[in-house]
Amino acid sequence: MALKDTxxxxxxxxxxxxxxxNTDPKAVARFQQLRKRKLSAKTLTERxxxxxxxxxxxxxxxxxxxxxxxxxxxxxxxxSCLPYANNSIRIxxxxxxxxxxxxxxxxxxxxxxxxxxKVAVLAVDPSSSLSKGSILGDKTRMETLVNNPNAxxxxxxxxxxxxxxxxxxxxxxxxxxxxxxxxxLIETVGVGxxxxxxxxMVDFFLLLKLAGAGDELQGIKRGIMEMADAIVxxxxxxKNLEATQRAKVxxxxxxxxxxxxxxxxxxxxxTASAIENKGIDVIWELIxxxxxxxxxxxxxxxxRVQQQKYWLWQTIEERLKAAFYEHPEIQKNMPIELEALELxxxxxxxxxxxxxxxxxxxxx
Amino acid sequence: MALKDTxxxxxxxxxxxxxxxNTDPKAVARFQQLRKRKLSAKTLTERxxxxxxxxxxxxxxxxxxxxxxxxxxxxxxxxSCLPYANNSIRIxxxxxxxxxxxxxxxxxxxxxxxxxxKVAVLAVDPSSSLSKGSILGDKTRMETLVNNPNAxxxxxxxxxxxxxxxxxxxxxxxxxxxxxxxxxLIETVGVGxxxxxxxxMVDFFLLLKLAGAGDELQGIKRGIMEMADAIVxxxxxxKNLEATQRAKVxxxxxxxxxxxxxxxxxxxxxTASAIENKGIDVIWELIxxxxxxxxxxxxxxxxRVQQQKYWLWQTIEERLKAAFYEHPEIQKNMPIELEALELxxxxxxxxxxxxxxxxxxxxx
Numbered sequence: 185m186a187l188k189d190t191x192x193x194x195x196x197x198x199x200x201x202x203x204x205x206n207t208d209p210k211a212v213a214r215f216q217q218l219r220k221r222k223l224s225a226k227t228l229t230e231r232x233x234x235x236x237x238x239x240x241x242x243x244x245x246x247x248x249x250x251x252x253x254x255x256x257x258x259x260x261x262x263x264s265c266l267p268y269a270n271n272s273i274r275i276x277x278x279x280x281x282x283x284x285x286x287x288x289x290x291x292x293x294x295x296x297x298x299x300x301x302k303v304a305v306l307a308v309d310p311s312s313s314l315s316k317g318s319i320l321g322d323k324t325r326m327e328t329l330v331n332n333p334n335a336x337x338x339x340x341x342x343x344x345x346x347x348x349x350x351x352x353x354x355x356x357x358x359x360x361x362x363x364x365x366x367x368x369l370i371e372t373v374g375v376g377x378x379x380x381x382x383x384x385m386v387d388f389f390l391l392l393k394l395a396g397a398g399d400e401l402q403g404i405k406r407g408i409m410e411m412a413d414a415i416v417x418x419x420x421x422x423k424n425l426e427a428t429q430r431a432k433v434x435x436x437x438x439x440x441x442x443x444x445x446x447x448x449x450x451x452x453x454x455t456a457s458a459i460e461n462k463g464i465d466v467i468w469e470l471i472x473x474x475x476x477x478x479x480x481x482x483x484x485x486x487x488r489v490q491q492q493k494y495w496l497w498q499t500i501e502e503r504l505k506a507a508f509y510e511h512p513e514i515q516k517n518m519p520i521e522l523e524a525l526e527l528x529x530x531x532x533x534x535x536x537x538x539x540x541x542x543x544x545x546x547x548x
Numbered sequence: 549m550a551l552k553d554t555x556x557x558x559x560x561x562x563x564x565x566x567x568x569x570n571t572d573p574k575a576v577a578r579f580q581q582l583r584k585r586k587l588s589a590k591t592l593t594e595r596x597x598x599x600x601x602x603x604x605x606x607x608x609x610x611x612x613x614x615x616x617x618x619x620x621x622x623x624x625x626x627x628s629c630l631p632y633a634n635n636s637i638r639i640x641x642x643x644x645x646x647x648x649x650x651x652x653x654x655x656x657x658x659x660x661x662x663x664x665x666k667v668a669v670l671a672v673d674p675s676s677s678l679s680k681g682s683i684l685g686d687k688t689r690m691e692t693l694v695n696n697p698n699a700x701x702x703x704x705x706x707x708x709x710x711x712x713x714x715x716x717x718x719x720x721x722x723x724x725x726x727x728x729x730x731x732x733l734i735e736t737v738g739v740g741x742x743x744x745x746x747x748x749m750v751d752f753f754l755l756l757k758l759a760g761a762g763d764e765l766q767g768i769k770r771g772i773m774e775m776a777d778a779i780v781x782x783x784x785x786x787k788n789l790e791a792t793q794r795a796k797v798x799x800x801x802x803x804x805x806x807x808x809x810x811x812x813x814x815x816x817x818x819t820a821s822a823i824e825n826k827g828i829d830v831i832w833e834l835i836x837x838x839x840x841x842x843x844x845x846x847x848x849x850x851x852r853v854q855q856q857k858y859w860l861w862q863t864i865e866e867r868l869k870a871a872f873y874e875h876p877e878i879q880k881n882m883p884i885e886l887e888a889l890e891l892x893x894x895x896x897x898x899x900x901x902x903x904x905x906x907x908x909x910x911x912x
Contacts, residue, residue: 259898262895262898263894263895263898266892266894266895267892269892351897354895354896354897355895355897407771409805410771434805437801437802438801438802438805441773441798441802489889489890492889492890492896493886493889493896494896495896495897495900496886496896496899496900498896499897499900500900500904501865501869503900503904504865504868504869504904505865505868508864508868521860522857522860525856525857525860526853528630528631528633528634529630530627530630531626531718531719532718532856532857532858532859532860532863533715533718533719533859533863534623534626534627536859536860536864537863540864540867
């Protein structure tokens with residue numbers, strides 16, 4: 185076309201118009217560079233390793249993308265980042281809505297950076313999507329941490345399956361570690377399955393609780409308490425102080441009812457006031473002690489290797505199941521078998537047998 | 549062959565030798581009949597429905613058999629027994645060794661038959677095999693129940709996988725119900741996974757515990773306590789009485805820490821002395837109350853349907869996994885991927901991807 189604009193960017197200066205004061209040529213060049221789509225895996229990796237947060241974010245976007253080209257690029261970047269990863273402490277943080285997770289993470293994160301640490305905050309929340317407002321999505325809740333140069337906050341990846349979100353988060357951990365983040369905090373809301381996923385990707389699992397209001401009598405999701413390496417009773421401030429102490433006794437008693445953990449760790453109950461920054465240092469001291477102990481017994485590495493295997497098997501089994509259940513022939517016949525089951529006209533094993541026989545010749 | 553004996557059975561009278569007094573011709577005929585291999589599925593079913601214990605046992609042997617002909621026969625019998633099944637109360641009983649499970653089951657079983665019930669006692673114990681002495685294998689432990697005409701005791705099926713043992717037990721339940729047993733007790737030792745399996749095939753799940761000796765501070769397997777519909781503290785007798793009362797308070801407190809069950813049932817803690825036959829009637833009263841409540845809310849049937857679906861999916865997924873992991877190509881390549889994982893040279897997802905790609909073209 186004759187009128188074709190040779191300048192692709194809207195940021196480019198137009199002929200005959202003198203640049204505005206704030207269109208600093210260096211800034212323009214940087215913006216143009218950033219907007220270029222085709223950075224190679226090699227460049228991305230090199231810049232991530234140097235701690236380039238903008239490109240870290242972009243790489244994570246590729247990890248989360250559904251476009252095959254992005255996925256391919258993400259795989260390459262992750263692979264070349266691997267030698268630089270795996271050298272952080274990964275901490276999972278869970279608790280029901282209202283327990284003060286954001287405030288806690290902000291207080292904890294700022295404390296960690298004050299010790300010279302670099303902190304990445306991720307989230308696993310399969311129920312959300314970025315557009316619908318995921319946890320951590322509303323970064324205004326963590327204003328001081330967002331503006332902390334040694335902290336990096338990334339909302340939960342969108343996804344319809346927990347498996348998908350979990351994979352993306354685990355790959356994001358690798359990228360963050362390669363970018364120099366030595367402490368990874370992974371937040372999750374208490375929706376049952378996502379805690380198990382987070383528990384399987386962290387070294388230390390922390391359960392936030394509230395005292396009073398009958399909270400110690402309910403609201404603990406099945407199995408969550410048994411996963412915890414520490415229970416922190418938050419909002420230990422003001423009128424809440426006494427109730428917090430009572431809750432501490434109660435939870436300590438409950439923890440003792442569980443069988444000892446294989447790694448030899450005895451879970452602790454602590455109290456904290458995230459809003460008053462109280463008790464945060466003691467929590468970190470406990471985690472340090474945990475890491476030290478786990479390293480000395482070899483369980484730290486053992487646990488990580490075990491987690492890797494877990495995710496390998498998990499991924500394989502999810503795909504095998506998806507291929508089966510999503511097959512048109514199975515989708516057609518499953519309701520028939522389920523109805524027969526409900527009417528006690530067949531057994532689960534006979535029904536399974538028929539469906540598997542049906543599946544056998546049709547899988548390629 | 550000239551010398552071929554036309555009489556296949558050693559029980560047959562030999563010519564010229566007069567029968568011994570104890571070889572009653574009717575008994576001989578019955579034995580010969582029983583030893584005939586080829587009873588049809590129809591005959592087996594008819595006799596089972598009439599309550600023939602000997603043929604019930606034989607059908608269960610077919611269920612447990614690995615011979616294809618037996619399996620085929622078992623499938624037919626189960627199918628024709630289905631309309632007569634599903635009309636019992638299924639109770640799971642678990643507890644660590646030493647808690648007094650056998651004595652409890654004997655006491656409980658005899659109490660139930662005194663109420664006019666017909667009681668079948670089964671077991672799920674994947675670690676055992678019949679020859680190696682399974683739980684319930686040593687029937688002398690339950691002498692009075694063994695000799696009780698309204699009780700039927702069957703040791704755990706042998707099997708290398710929990711899935712296999714669980715399937716056999718579920719099918720055995722169907723046969724027992726068709727034979728008129730209206731109360732099925734399923735025993736399991738505390739080995740973690742088998743409790744989950746038993747929990748998924750019963751209406752009511754009972755956890756046996758002991759007081760004292762620090763028992764309430766340990767030995768509760770992860771998740772087991774949350775599954776329990778009732779905790780019975782056994783050996784509430786003699787010097788143990790006081791400790792039992794303390795343990796009851798302790799367990800009650802612990803149970804309250806768990807979230808409410810979806811079916812609306814609040815688990816109870818009871819005490820009993822199986823050896824002195826104390827507290828047994830109260831346990832049955834509680835179970836009756838449970839059944840009544842669950843029936844009135846519709847949860848009883850809902851739970852059974854849910855269990856049927858659980859076993860359908862469980863069976864399918866186990867077979868899909870077995871086909872994958874047992875394939876020679878996967879067995880060859882899995883160790884390679886696992887080693888790469890341990891050395892952090894790949895991610896679980898990339899490794900899974902490669903193994904799945906490998907599997908795709910080779911499955912028929």
